[in-house]
Amino acid sequence: MAALAVQVRRWSPPGVTVTGWPKLTRMDWLPLLSTLAGAAIGIVATLIADRNRWKHEDVKEALRLRLDIYTQYTTTVKVLGETLRALAEREHPSDDERALALREAFRDSGIAIASERMWLIAPQSVVKASNSVFHCLRRICDGYIDGTAVNSSEDRARWEARGKAAAKMRKLMREDLGVGPLTERHSSLINDYNNPTAQGS
Numbered sequence: 001m002a003a004l005a006v007q008v009r010r011w012s013p014p015g016v017t018v019t020g021w022p023k024l025t026r027m028d029w030l031p032l033l034s035t036l037a038g039a040a041i042g043i044v045a046t047l048i049a050d051r052n053r054w055k056h057e058d059v060k061e062a063l064r065l066r067l068d069i070y071t072q073y074t075t076t077v078k079v080l081g082e083t084l085r086a087l088a089e090r091e092h093p094s095d096d097e098r099a100l101a102l103r104e105a106f107r108d109s110g111i112a113i114a115s116e117r118m119w120l121i122a123p124q125s126v127v128k129a130s131n132s133v134f135h136c137l138r139r140i141c142d143g144y145i146d147g148t149a150v151n152s153s154e155d156r157a158r159w160e161a162r163g164k165a166a167a168k169m170r171k172l173m174r175e176d177l178g179v180g181p182l183t184e185r186h187s188s189l190i191n192d193y194n195n196p197t198a199q200g201s
Contacts (some may be wrong), residue, residue, distance in 0.1 A: 063177060069121050070173045073114045077133055077166065080109040084137070088144040099145040106141050126176055129169035136162035 083105045092098035111134065118130045140158045148155050174181065 066121055067177060069114075069117045070126075070177070073111075073118055073130055074166075074170065074173075076109055076111050076114045077137065080106065080111055080137055081140070081162070083109065084141050084144060085150060088148075088150050095147070102141050102145050106138070111137070122173075123176055126169065126172045129165065129172050132165040133162065133169050136165050 084102060087098070087101050087105055090098075090101075092101065115130065115134055119127055122130065136158065140155075140162060143155065143158055144150075148158075171181070
């Protein structure tokens with residue numbers, strides 16, 4: 001048996017044991033370790049890049065969502081204001097009919113839904129500003145219901161408050177969206193030609 005073992009060792013290829021496993025020296029391990037380290041670094045770098053890309057996409061999607069909500073709210077506010085003024089100037093069979101038309105216009109405008117979306121998505125500063133605009137429009141509507149005449153001093157004061165509140169709201173919205181300040185005045189309401197206080201609406 002000893003002679004057989006000697007013969008196996010004699011005919012075994014250099015660097016191979018009797019069991020057939022290669023003998024790895026320290027120099028043999030270095031390329032393998034370098035390859036494994038490079039692969040690990042590549043995997044980590046890919047994961048970090050993917051995470052940053054997903055995070056960037058989440059931020060962009062959140063901005064797009066808030067832009068949609070802000071556009072819906074500001075548009076609803078503008079259209080509702082025009083509708084309330086038009087109804088207040090229109091002839092009605094009675095004061096009750098006038099009041100009913102104004103209440104229905106406020107309810108059907110969609111401002112309640114738009115406001116709820118603001119409360120769910122927008123930052124606190126924008127929510128507070130939009131809520132101020134909502135209450136300004138509510139006071140305008142209630143004033144017309146109570147018989148306030150269009151373009152009266154009381155009506156002008158309410159529209160001036162609404163214009164200031166809307167300007168502040170838009171400013172905060174633009175800041176939240178990362179947009180610079182406006183250099184032009186916002187367009188006026190359709191029926192504001194004789195109401196200079198509402199030109200900043």
